[in-house]
Amino acid sequence: GLAGRLQETFNKLRGKGKVTEEDVNQTMREVRLALLEADVNFKVVKDFISRVKERAVGQEVLKSLTPGQQVIKVVNEELTKLMGGTQSKLTFAPKPPTIIMMVGLQGAGKTTHTGKLAKYLLKQNKQPLLVAADIYRPAAIKQLQVLGEQLQVPVYSMGDKVSPVEIAKNAIQYAKEQHRDVVIIDTAGRLHIDEALMDELNQIRGEVHPHEIMLVVDAMTGQDAVNVAQTFNERLQLTGVILTKLDGDTRGGAAISVKAVTGCPIKFVGMGEKLDSLEPFYPDRMASRILGMGDVLTLIEKAQATVDEEKARELEKKIQKAEFTFEDFLYQLEQLKKMGPLDELLGMIPGMNKIKGMKDLKVDDKQLSHVEAIIRSMTKEEKAHPEIINASRRKRIAMGSGTSIQEVNRLLKQFEDMRKMMKQFSSMAKKGKKKKGFK
Numbered sequence: 345g346l347a348g349r350l351q352e353t354f355n356k357l358r359g360k361g362k363v364t365e366e367d368v369n370q371t372m373r374e375v376r377l378a379l380l381e382a383d384v385n386f387k388v389v390k391d392f393i394s395r396v397k398e399r400a401v402g403q404e405v406l407k408s409l410t411p412g413q414q415v416i417k418v419v420n421e422e423l424t425k426l427m428g429g430t431q432s433k434l435t436f437a438p439k440p441p442t443i444i445m446m447v448g449l450q451g452a453g454k455t456t457h458t459g460k461l462a463k464y465l466l467k468q469n470k471q472p473l474l475v476a477a478d479i480y481r482p483a484a485i486k487q488l489q490v491l492g493e494q495l496q497v498p499v500y501s502m503g504d505k506v507s508p509v510e511i512a513k514n515a516i517q518y519a520k521e522q523h524r525d526v527v528i529i530d531t532a533g534r535l536h537i538d539e540a541l542m543d544e545l546n547q548i549r550g551e552v553h554p555h556e557i558m559l560v561v562d563a564m565t566g567q568d569a570v571n572v573a574q575t576f577n578e579r580l581q582l583t584g585v586i587l588t589k590l591d592g593d594t595r596g597g598a599a600i601s602v603k604a605v606t607g608c609p610i611k612f613v614g615m616g617e618k619l620d621s622l623e624p625f626y627p628d629r630m631a632s633r634i635l636g637m638g639d640v641l642t643l644i645e646k647a648q649a650t651v652d653e654e655k656a657r658e659l660e661k662k663i664q665k666a667e668f669t670f671e672d673f674l675y676q677l678e679q680l681k682k683m684g685p686l687d688e689l690l691g692m693i694p695g696m697n698k699i700k701g702m703k704d705l706k707v708d709d710k711q712l713s714h715v716e717a718i719i720r721s722m723t724k725e726e727k728a729h730p731e732i733i734n735a736s737r738r739k740r741i742a743m744g745s746g747t748s749i750q751e752v753n754r755l756l757k758q759f760e761d762m763r764k765m766m767k768q769f770s771s772m773a774k775k776g777k778k779k780k781g782f783k
């Protein structure tokens with residue numbers, strides 16, 4: 345797949361000390377093929393490659409990154425930019441109700457995502473009203489009513505004998521009377537784009553003036569999704585796109601091209617049939633996902649910004665001499681905390697997402713704060729010489745930190761094990777150096 349292929353290319357670059365123009369060219373050939381294979385629009389790919397080349401070749405090498413990482417950084421940044429840069433949020437009307445119109449082809453997921461969006465809005469303390477304006481598809485009204493019942497959100501319908509324009513208009517009136525602050529109109533779709541469909545949608549649009557016209561489009565249809573987006577945008581001036589069915593084996597190429605081709609941002613992605621499988625779309629996360637390398641660059645940047653280099657070198661020396669103390673440990677914990685929640689950090693490490701069960705792993709930040717409290721309850725002498733911490737000191741530390749003696753014991757044991765390991769490492773390293781020295 346795309347991720348694997350790019351990974352391979354980047355691995356080749358990673359070990360290098362210096363990147364030549366030829367290196368960049370070769371990498372970009374691979375990137376281009378990978379993107380095309382993933383169904384990304386040809387013209388989009390071409391522009392993208394030339395932008396990356398221009399930036400990657402001309403740039404001076406940052407001290408903190410290897411040239412290989414730098415090319416990756418540029419690819420990642422440009423991909424993010426291509427998908428809109430930052431997250432595009434829903435527009436709310438200054439004076440409620442906010443009107444959201446869902447449009448798209450049949451089977452794309454309009455009705456499902458009307459429900460998902462309602463659930464998402466409920467969590468933000470909004471009071472949505474769902475409107476059944478698909479009078480053509482058999483049981484379409486019923487489908488929306490079932491979703492409304494599940495969510496305990498009212499569904500406005502007038503059966504299938506009244507025109508969708510009329511239904512939409514009356515629904516807005518009803519929303520105002522009932523103080524519903526967001527109206528989501530579920531419209532009909534066809535199997536293919538046709539004039540009758542576009543006319544009807546345009547009439548609804550002219551009648552209710554939606555704040556959001558959301559195209560719901562199936563990611564599994566690849567390049568077709570982009571064509572559909574382009575046509576709908578020309579006719580209706582979309583304000584946002586919901587890319588659905590990204591949960592399957594979709595190659596995700598549509599995500600890259602939609603914004604570039606239509607100028608219209610993806611606002612949400614659908615990740616499953618269930619009502620809570622709706623996620624806001626984050627261009628940077630998607631870029632990383634496509635590149636299959638976690639947020640490795642963010643990690644590099646964060647690490648660079650927070651860890652004082654001088655201090656880091658000092659720590660390294662201490663570790664080598666096995667003089668590492670609780671004071672040093674505390675310092676490291678603080679650095680780690682500055683970098684963000686631990687499980688988020690772990691997620692940024694390349695390959696972590698491939699490890700089974702990794703997704704469900706939650707690092708307990710609470711446990712970490714206990715560790716911190718314990719260390720802070722030690723005296724200066726205890727931090728520097730943990731071996732003096734006897735039973736009565738342990739009891740005092742546990743009391744002072746609001747933890748238990750067991751927790752204090754555990755930490756002391758772990759710390760001792762860590763120091764032993766450091767000793768072993770450093771003696772191994774010394775031996776290694778000596779051997780080399782004889783040659």
Ligand code: GDP
Binds near residue numbers: 449456457590
């Ligand atoms: P509509 O014709 O545009 O209203 O489409 P529907 O909302 O009726 O959805 C069509 C089918 O796609 C249904 O079987 C949904 O369960 C399914 N579906 C919708 N969204 C998603 C999604 O994000 N992922 C998956 N796997 N299926 C989805």
Ligand code: MG
Binds near residue numbers: 454455456478484531
């Ligand atoms: Mg429907």
